[in-house]
Amino acid sequence: MNLDQAIRGRRAVREYTRDIVSEQTIRNLIDAAIQAPSAVNQQPWRFTVVRNQSLLDRISHEAKAFMLATTPAGSLSEQLLSHLRNPEFQIFYHAPALVVISADGQGPWAIEDCALAAQNLMLAAFAANLGSCWIGFAQKFLGTEVGKSRIGCPSEWVPVAPIIIGHPAAAAAPVPRKEPIIKWVD
Ligand SMILES: Cc1cc2nc3c(=O)[nH]c(=O)nc-3n(C[C@H](O)[C@H](O)[C@H](O)COP(=O)(O)O)c2cc1C
Numbered sequence: 001m002n003l004d005q006a007i008r009g010r011r012a013v014r015e016y017t018r019d020i021v022s023e024q025t026i027r028n029l030i031d032a033a034i035q036a037p038s039a040v041n042q043q044p045w046r047f048t049v050v051r052n053q054s055l056l057d058r059i060s061h062e063a064k065a066f067m068l069a070t071t072p073a074g075s076l077s078e079q080l081l082s083h084l085r086n087p088e089f090q091i092f093y094h095a096p097a098l099v100v101i102s103a104d105g106q107g108p109w110a111i112e113d114c115a116l117a118a119q120n121l122m123l124a125a126f127a128a129n130l131g132s133c134w135i136g137f138a139q140k141f142l143g144t145e146v147g148k149s150r151i152g153c154p155s156e157w158v159p160v161a162p163i164i165i166g167h168p169a170a171a172a173a174p175v176p177r178k179e180p181i182i183k184w185v186d
Pocket of ligand 1: 135
């Protein structure tokens with residue numbers, strides 16, 4: 001697969017088979033993630049891998065409650081709110097693995113560095129015939145002290161990118177892109 005195929009073919013995958021993703025495969029994806037550029041080559045990314053399904057269920061439950069309690073009224077669509085209120089909705093789509101990329105410390109570009117690592121990880125997953133999806137629903141809760149304690153994340157880490165990984169159960173349909181808004185400044 002060439003780079004263009006990977007960039008254009010990757011999709012947010014929300015249906016997974018029950019097949020596990022091996023430790024070696026996850027290590028390979030993390031190895032791709034850390035090839036990302038980082039400001040002043042600080043490489044502030046840290047990785048937490050969660051494969052315990054009961055723990056993911058628990059975090060899903062707590063993250064939904066946290067989002068509903070803390071999100072300002074009007075800032076989430078009715079559709080997203082109805083997902084969060086639905087007891088059957090598991091924010092990780094029962095994927096076999098969650099990789100949380102966290103920033104160690106408060107460096108001025110640590111968040112950007114972690115987002116770049118996240119994109120590498122998702123592209124590498126696609127190239128390995130795996131699906132992935134960034135789960136923003138988990139992000140705020142994982143950033144709390146309780147959330148960090150659930151995944152054994154040190155308090156000085158800032159969870160940036162919770163990304164589920166697994167074997168796609170079905171091909172995800174492409175999502176159309178808006179025309180880019182470009183200002184040419186001569
Ligand atoms: C920061 C961020 C947060 C996201 N959070 C969620 C989420 O909580 N749940 C979800 O199903 N998808 C989530 N997504 C996936 C987007 O919905 C998806 O990338 C977008 O619809 C475009 O689809 P595509 O990735 O297939 O191109 C998130 C993506 C990003 C970049």
